[in-house]
Amino acid sequence: MSRLRATKPGLLVCAAVCVSALLYFGKPAWEGPGAEAPSPAVVECGFYPDELCSALFEGKGAASQVAKFCRNPPGSEILAHLHAPGNCSRLSRGLRFIARPLSAEEGNFSLAYVVTVREELATFVQLLRAIYVPQNVYCIHIDERAPKKYKAAVQTLASCFENIFIASKTEEGAHPGFVRLQADLSCMGDLVRSKFQWNYVINLCGQDFPIKTNKEIIHYIRSKWNGKNITPGVIQPAKAKSTTSPSQPESTPGGGAHASPNEGFQEEPPHNLTIYFGSAYYVLTRAFVQFVLTDTRAKDMLQWSRALQSPECHYWVTLNRLEDAPGATPNAGWEGSVRATKRRGKEGDAHNGCTGCANQDSGVYGPADLPRLVRSPSLFASKFESSTEPLVLACLERWQRRRALQQAEVPLEPHWHFPRRTHFRVH
Structure with missing residues (x-):
């Protein structure tokens, strides 16, 4: 596994901080009868211990300091499995994919996922194995701008699973919002035509991550939205600025950016539709x-949406407000805890409104955000980067997998568990 290299002064600081962490979190993994402690001068901070993750979830300040130095990402290990020769069984086991439904309830309620990806390959694999169960189905849309090696790696992974496939049509163009909308629709067409039967579809980006287990997602849908679509959004009073104007969306005190009803559009909406503005993320029947x-x-409306600045934030919520649409919620507002985001300057804001619309305001989650993340009512959170903040995603992944296995009603396979890591890695 590749390591993050440090300068000599940085290495000494890392060693000092990690040694202090051992006193705080417990005995080091190398301690035992006759064992000698490695010299701090030849020790680099290794991967996270479970104790460090637990302390981060509890919001302990000392753990956050350690986390700044112990940052070896799991990316190289994941990529090694993708590129190593071998059969699909070895790949699935090596990447710790869950191979059976964890309960009869989950086995009888299938979800479909649309996942759009372009970068952060390791982050995408962590997302996929967190949401993967064999009764679900997954359509992966790879951005045309993604490097060839990235596309090849995703294709290799998808080819090993019958219920994971690459979108039959990829989108490209100069209008990112409309391309994203088209990508979702392309995958939806593939999912409807596939042999798999599914109850709901959920869309994700490659840098999202679940903060609920598959069973918890099903319970949420069945308990509060049984037979209904989840598309958070509202009509803003006419004085608000429309997001269809050339300028940037106007943020409201609630943390979202909204469009005024049928004002500011270059062309009148078709069929006299009242245009809503909301989340680009959804849960649809x-x-x-x-x-x-x-x-x-x-x-x-799809053709009319080409002229909009953020069509993906209008399209789903508007159609779901039509009274005759299947599973429609004509009178809904921001209800539906689909996605949690970290807004720059509003880290403590729990508003679940216009997520996925104003990406320029979205920050990357760090270790200090973990206590709030695991207590969030949302199903997913965005966004994460293994390249810059590997520890937060690694800890969150272990936490989510442990919850899933604790809820399981079937015998567990050993490789479904993530192994414990040592405090140090000796050179």
Whole structure:
């Protein structure tokens, strides 16, 4: 596994901080009968111990200081499995994918996922194995701008699973918002035509991560939204600035950016539709997906949306407010805890509104955010980067996997567990 190299002064600081951490968190993994402690001069901070992750979840300040230095990411280990020769069984086991439904309830309620990716390959693999169960189905849309090696690695992974496939049509163009909308629709078409039966579809980006288990996601859908779509969004009073103007969206005190009802558009909306503004993320019933792919109003709105600045933040929420749409919620507002985001300057804001719309305001989660993340009511959070903040995602992944296995009602395979890591790595 590759290591993050440090300058000599940085190495000494790292060693000192990690030695202090051992006194705080417990005995080092190398301690034992007849064992000698490695000299601090030849020790580099290794991967995280479980104790460090636990302390981070509890918000202990000392752990956050250690986390600044102990940052070896799991990326090289993940990439090694993707590029190493071997069969698919070895790949699946090596990457610790769960190979059986963890309960009868989950086995009888299948979810479909649309995942759009372009970069952060290790982060995407961590996301995929966190949401993967064999009864679900996954459509992966790879951005045309992604490097060839990235595309090849994702294709290699997908080819090992019957229920993971690459979108049959990839999108490209100069209008990122509309490309994203088209990518979701392309995957939806593939999912409807596939042999897999599924109940709901959820869209994700490659830098999202679940903060609920598969069972908890199903319980949330069934308990509060059974048969209904989740598309958080509202109509803002007419005095608000429309996001269809050339300028940037106007943020409201609630943390979202909203459009005024049918004002500021270059062309009148088709079929006299009232345009809503909301989250680009959704949880949709299969019947609603089929409606979107075939209904004349949905098709006409798609063409009309080409002129919008953020069409993905208008399209789903507007169609879901139509009273005759399957699973519609005509009177809904911001209800639906789909996605948690970290807003720059609003780190403590728990608002779950317009997530995925104003990306320029979205920050990357760090170790100090873990206590709030694990207590969030949201199903997913965005965004994470293994390249810059590997520890937070690694700890969150272990926490989420441990919860999933604790909820399991079937015998567990040994390779489903993530192994404990040592405090130090000796040169």
